[in-house]
Amino acid sequence: MLTHPDVMGVEALAAKIRKIPHWPQDGILFHDITPVLQSPQYFRLLVDLLVYRYMNQKIDVVAGLDARGFIIGAALAYQLNVGFVPIRKKGKLPFTTVSESYALEYGHATIEMHTDALKQDSRVLLVDDLVATGGTMMAGVNLIRRMGANVVEAAAILEFTDLPGGANIRNEGVPLFTLYQNHGSIDSVGE
């Protein structure tokens, strides 16, 4: 039985996220979650915090966003004892798909989901690592809703408060949960 994970550990978990200035392009402060994943202690804390939040929410399936949402989402689905649905970048899924295009902080993208991935009215938990502009998360929400399923919550480790992504998602009536909020997607280092 899971005991309540140490919520005080969230600050330390967030501090494990490595910041890389000007990557992949000038002006972006890239938030790299690989140090969290590499740490047995913090990867477990991350998954346990989310398991604890959703274990009594009657989640039918976890959907994860390509690519970092796969890592967190798959671990979460396993612990919640539900299936996992990958929402992939365009051109990767072999069966018939539904797709959504959206704008990113740096560029544009299209994501896709298999047309048979979700049952009508199913209760879906959507997972990614972070919300910047919110374009990716919102596109995932739209795909799930277009398949007639419900987004119980969209969840991520981190939300950038200097971008309107999180607010935009909530304004669309989507419940969004982020473990940590941080002002800092735009790099001021060396400017």
Ligand SMILES: O=P(O)(O)OC[C@H]1O[C@H](OP(=O)(O)OP(=O)(O)O)[C@H](O)[C@@H]1O
């Ligand atoms: O809120 P947004 O502005 O949409 O940005 C957030 C998205 O950007 C990153 O993924 P990316 O598209 O870089 O793909 P990756 O996971 O394959 O690196 C991140 O993992 C989120 O999915």
Ligand SMILES: Nc1ncnc2[nH]cnc12
């Ligand atoms: N600043 C950032 N760091 C990591 N991933 C991102 N995706 C969009 N913006 C990002």
